[in-house]
Every structure is written in structure tokens, then in C-alpha cells.
Amino acid sequence: MTRKLYVKSYGCQMNVYDSNRMADLLAPEGYVETAAPDDADLIILNTCHIREKAAEKVYSELGRMRQLKDDAAQEGRRVTVAVAGCVAQAEGQEIIRRAPVVDLVVGPQSYHKLPDLLARNERQETGIIETEFPVEDKFDFLPAPTKAATRARGVTAFVTVQEGCDKFCTFCVVPYTRGAEISRPVEKILEEVRNLADAGVREVTLIGQNVNAYHGEGFGRTFTLGQFLRRVAEVPGIARLRYTTSHPRDVDDDLIAVHRDLPQLSPQLHLPVQSGSDRILGAMNRRHTRADYLRTIERLRTARPDLALTSDFIVGFPAETEADFADTLRIVDEVGYAGAFSFKYSPRPGTPGANMSAQVPDEVKSERLARLQAAINRNAATFNARCRGITFDVLLEKPGRLPGQLTGRSPYLQPVQVMAPSHLIGTMASVTITEIGTNSLFGVLAERPRIGPNSAQPLEALGA
Numbered sequence: 001m002t003r004k005l006y007v008k009s010y011g012c013q014m015n016v017y018d019s020n021r022m023a024d025l026l027a028p029e030g031y032v033e034t035a036a037p038d039d040a041d042l043i044i045l046n047t048c049h050i051r052e053k054a055a056e057k058v059y060s061e062l063g064r065m066r067q068l069k070d071d072a073a074q075e076g077r078r079v080t081v082a083v084a085g086c087v088a089q090a091e092g093q094e095i096i097r098r099a100p101v102v103d104l105v106v107g108p109q110s111y112h113k114l115p116d117l118l119a120r121n122e123r124q125e126t127g128i129i130e131t132e133f134p135v136e137d138k139f140d141f142l143p144a145p146t147k148a149a150t151r152a153r154g155v156t157a158f159v160t161v162q163e164g165c166d167k168f169c170t171f172c173v174v175p176y177t178r179g180a181e182i183s184r185p186v187e188k189i190l191e192e193v194r195n196l197a198d199a200g201v202r203e204v205t206l207i208g209q210n211v212n213a214y215h216g217e218g219f220g221r222t223f224t225l226g227q228f229l230r231r232v233a234e235v236p237g238i239a240r241l242r243y244t245t246s247h248p249r250d251v252d253d254d255l256i257a258v259h260r261d262l263p264q265l266s267p268q269l270h271l272p273v274q275s276g277s278d279r280i281l282g283a284m285n286r287r288h289t290r291a292d293y294l295r296t297i298e299r300l301r302t303a304r305p306d307l308a309l310t311s312d313f314i315v316g317f318p319a320e321t322e323a324d325f326a327d328t329l330r331i332v333d334e335v336g337y338a339g340a341f342s343f344k345y346s347p348r349p350g351t352p353g354a355n356m357s358a359q360v361p362d363e364v365k366s367e368r369l370a371r372l373q374a375a376i377n378r379n380a381a382t383f384n385a386r387c388r389g390i391t392f393d394v395l396l397e398k399p400g401r402l403p404g405q406l407t408g409r410s411p412y413l414q415p416v417q418v419m420a421p422s423h424l425i426g427t428m429a430s431v432t433i434t435e436i437g438t439n440s441l442f443g444v445l446a447e448r449p450r451i452g453p454n455s456a457q458p459l460e461a462l463g464a
């Protein structure tokens with residue numbers, strides 16, 4: 001019997017990956033994905049706890065789901081509502097108490113149990129909660145996607161290689177919701193990447209909450225992320241590699257060397273600094289200083305001069321002064337970021353930051369955030385402007401908004417729009433950038449052949 005599954009994914013790429021794996025897991029149970037919740041038999045909200053009022057947003061979405069479920073019941077249809085992800089892990093029982101529309105709650109380490117949980121729900125069991133960190137590895141229970149499912153998801157894919165975090169930054173809930181750091185075994189990931197490549201995937205992004213803390217076992221030894229990237233690059237068909245999200249402390253010599261040596265590795269790195277002030281970095285328990293961070297970037301840029309760097313910033317962490325904030329503004333200009341995410345600090349219950357005195361007033365945070373975003377945007381515009389006239393490799397991913405247009409990504413992760421025939425989707429094309437838009441670069445197919453994967457000419461032109 002075919003049933004319809006609607007999965008709504010919030011937050012980071014790890015949730016997107018988990019949502020896909022849930023769909024793969026439920027496909028043998030007869031569930032086919034649908035893009036709208038209205039006709040779904042099973043609705044899964046795969047939630048994120050990282051942003052402010054995350055739980056409240058989920059409860060308000062659940063209000064809409066209650067209406068959908070009531071409407072379906074009037075038509076004689078039964079709809080099951082599940083909450084997964086980090087809000088599920090953090091709130092557990094509270095979700096069932098506040099939102100009786102929810103049939104089951106499942107944490108990010110337990111979703112491989114969904115078929116069992118759904119069977120219990122079908123037996124009329126109510127208020128099912130599964131948020132323990134199980135001893136078994138969920139990846140051992142997740143089936144590989146079919147080739148058709150992979151193809152439908154496009155020519156780029158995320159692959160989770162590492163989960164959890166042992167760093168305990170004082171603002172962050174991840175160590176509590178995702179648990180301790182674990183790395184998946186090398187051979188299992190390589191098999192997953194080979195299957196993706198066989199189905200037409202050309203770009204793989206290795207993901208983890210602390211991806212460069214990767215220390216997976218394989219071939220009788222332990223691999224660092226840098227060593228592992230060299231193995232992934234050997235998989236036939238994979239033209240481009242990325243990884244995210246990294247911690248500055250875990251950037252080691254191996255990782256720096258692959259940025260120099262590995263043509264498949266994109267010259268782009270998301271390396272969150274959070275603050276430019278040593279005092280605030282200490283209070284955040286980031287375990288690195290501003291100088292450590294800048295030294296790491298210098299070494300990375302020596303290895304790969306055109307490396308595009310992006311970051312995350314938090315403004316208004318408890319006790320942040322104007323002088324601390326000025327240090328943050330300075331680091332934005334010193335690094336010359338190609339882009340960054342920036343947020344006002346908001347306390348997360350259960351984290352040390354939430355109990356710190358000297359919380360910064362909201363109007364101060366807002367004013368600092370506006371200044372920070374102006375600095376980030378100025379640097380991003382400078383970076384993009386340097387791309388005008390440059391020819392680089394663009395992985396053409398899908399049709400663009402205009403007829404005859406395709407959209408893809410540059411080696412630096414910028415969206416690129418180019419007029420090109422649709423049979424080029426899935427290929428790496430040489431594109432010369434002719435125009436810089438607000439959110440995209442615009443280019444034309446270049447006449448001369450590309451010089452290698454993820455190449456750009458001249459490389460030095462983009463160095464900070």
C-alpha cells in the first residue's frame with residue numbers, strides 16, 4: 001500500500017541529510033515523498049534547536065498540523081505526525097504535553113527506529129517518545145537510497161561523516177542534543193560515496209557538527225579528515241569535494257596539505273570564529289584565540305591562495321563591550337570574508353551562557369548586528385567583484401529561473417547563472433563571469449577548455 005510522506009527539514013545540512021535518510025528508510029514501508037503536507041499520511045517535522053525560539057516555531061507549525069489532521073479525519077483519513085531532530089531531543093515529553101496532535105517524538109540518534117515506532121503508533125499506542133542515545137549505530141540500520149531517489153535529489157549530495165561535539169561552547173546546545181563526537185567508519189562512507197557517484201552525483205559535501213574532528217577507523221588505522229579526503233577524492237565520478245562545519249582548533253597539518261594538493265577539493269572553507277575578542281572567545285569556551293585563528297588562516301592561504309573563507313558570528317554575548325565588538329569588526333576586515341552568518345546572542349536553556357550575568361540589552365545587540373552585517377556585506381561584495389572577468393569551473397546543477405538558463409556553483413560556492421543547454425546539467429563547465437548580481441554571479445560558457453577540476457584563473461586574483 002502506497003502512503004505519502006511529507007518531511008519538513010529545519011536548520012542545517014545535517015538535518016537535510018537526516019531527512020533524506022528517513023525517506024530512504026521509509027520507502028520500503030511503502031512511503032512515497034510528497035512536497036506538500038495536505039495529502040500526506042505521515043508528516044515529519046525534522047527540527048533544529050540552534051536558533052532563537054526554535055521550539056516556539058515548532059509549536060506554531062504543530063498548530064497548523066492539527067488543523068490538517070482534523071480535516072483529514074473528517075475525510076476518514078488518518079494522519080500521523082512525528083517530531084524529529086534537535087527540538088525533539090531537547091523537549092521530549094514536553095512536546096506531547098503541549099501538542100497532543102503529535103503521535104511520536106524521535107531524537108536525531110534514534111530515527112532508524114521509525115518503522116518500529118510507526119508500527120506501535122498503528123497499534124494505537126499514543127505519546128511515543130524515543131530520545132535515548134542508543135548503543136547501536138543508526139547508520140547500520142539505514143538502507144542506501146535507490147538510484148532513482150538519489151537522481152531526484154540532484155548532482156550534489158551531503159554525506160554525514162561525523163556527529164556530535166565534545167567542545168561545549170557555552171552558547172551551544174549541540175553537545176546536549178547530538179551527544180558526544182562520533183566518526184563513521186571509513187569504508188562505510190566510501191561505499192556511500194561510490195553509490196552516490198554511480199547514481200550521477202558529482203559533488204559531495206562531507207558534513208558533521210565538528211567535521212574536522214573526524215577520526216574514523218578504516219583499513220586497520222585511524223584517519224584524520226585530511227587523510228580521509230584523499231581517499232574520497234579517489235572515488236571515480238566525484239569531481240568536487242567540500243566539507244563543513246569546521247572548528248578552528250581542529251585544523252591540522254593534514255587538512256592544510258589537502259587544500260594545497262587535492263584538485264577536487266573546493267577552495268572554500270567555512271571556519272566559524274564567533275567573535276574577534278579574546279575575552280569573549282574565552283567566555284565562549286572556544287579554546288582558541290584571535291591570533292590562533294588568524295595564524296591558521298594564514299597557513300591555509302599559503303597552501304591555497306584563493307581560499308574563500310566564510311564564518312559564523314554571535315554578537316552581544318554576555319558582557320561583550322564596545323571594545324570587544326570593535327575586535328570582531330576588525331577581524332572581518334582582516335580576514336576579508338567571502339560571506340558570513342551573523343546572529344544576536346540568545347540564551348539557550350541548559351547552556352552555561354544562559355546563566356551568565358551581564359546579558360547585553362537587545363537594542364545594543366541589534367545595533368551591533370547591523371554594523372557587523374554591513375562589514376560582512378562590504379567584504380562579500382569585494383570578494384564577488386574580484387570574480388568579474390575570471391574563468392572558473394561551475395558544476396551545473398539544475399535549470400535556472402530563465403528559459404535556457406542553468407544554475408550552478410562556483411568553486412567558491414557562489415551561485416552562478418549561465419545560458420547553457422540542459423544536457424550540460426551534471427557537468428563541470430568553464431564559465432567566464434561577466435556580471436555580479438546581488439545574490440548570484442552571471443557568466444557565459446568559456447571557449448577555452450578548463451585546466452582541471454575546481455580551477456580558477458588567475459588564482460592569486462582572489463587572495464585576501
Ligand code: SF4
Nearest residue numbers: 165167168169172174
Ligand atoms: S564546536 Fe560547534 S557544535 Fe560544538 S559546542 Fe561549539 S558551536 Fe556547538
